[in-house]
Amino acid sequence: MTNPAIYRRVVRRETHSSRSGVAIVLAVLLMLVFAWLGTEAVLAALGQPALLVSPKDAATAVLGAASAPVAAVTAAGAVVAVVGIILIVVSFAPGRRGRRGGSIDRTAAVVDDRVIAQSVAQTASYAGDVDPDQVHVTVGHRTVEVELQRTSGRAVDSRSIQEAVDSELASYDFSPKLRARVRLSEKAKVN
Numbered sequence: 001m002t003n004p005a006i007y008r009r010v011v012r013r014e015t016h017s018s019r020s021g022v023a024i025v026l027a028v029l030l031m032l033v034f035a036w037l038g039t040e041a042v043l044a045a046l047g048q049p050a051l052l053v054s055p056k057d058a059a060t061a062v063l064g065a066a067s068a069p070v071a072a073v074t075a076a077g078a079v080v081a082v083v084g085i086i087l088i089v090v091s092f093a094p095g096r097r098g099r100r101g102g103s104i105d106r107t108a109a110v111v112d113d114r115v116i117a118q119s120v121a122q123t124a125s126y127a128g129d130v131d132p133d134q135v136h137v138t139v140g141h142r143t144v145e146v147e148l149q150r151t152s153g154r155a156v157d158s159r160s161i162q163e164a165v166d167s168e169l170a171s172y173d174f175s176p177k178l179r180a181r182v183r184l185s186e187k188a189k190v191n
Helices: 004-015 020-045 055-063 070-092 113-128 158-170
Strands: 099-104 107-112 135-139 143-151 179-189
Touching (some): 020 055
Parallel strands (some): 143 179
Antiparallel strands (some): 099 107
16 A cells, blocks of 8 residues: 655655754753853852852843943944844745655655756767766756767757757656756867
8 A cells, every 4th residue: 555645755855955953953952041141040049159150240241331332332243143134044944955856656756856867968968979077957946957078079969958958858757947057168179
């Protein structure tokens, strides 16, 4: 018995990265800060000297921040703003890995973008009648960039390469579909 929902979930898990690493680091840092604040509060309640800063001195420093030098307040504000922006970007950025997924009836397949790039490079190399080292392929989210370096003294038909690469990509059943852009390099290689 097959269950397409399970296949979709497996493919999604393999093609998207979780943000648990960032969440764990942030949670550990917050736990350390709160443990330190709790320790300082207990030491202050027992009349012991503070480890770093007593809660009373910390509160006085925070309340007196308006009278601190402008450069120090600006630097502290910039650091807090940068940390906040980084956390916002991490939370909204797509957590995609360089992989594609698809499912057919009773199987789910996940293919690394490097495998697709290698296959497209081989197809473009064969269609352009050039050495495989003269083809550079980059796989993006929805596009495949193919840059072909010509061999000096030989004509290269970019339309036939484009058709071969399009045919290769059309044979893949991955989501999202990939579109190819074939470019001939300005430089030619001498054989």
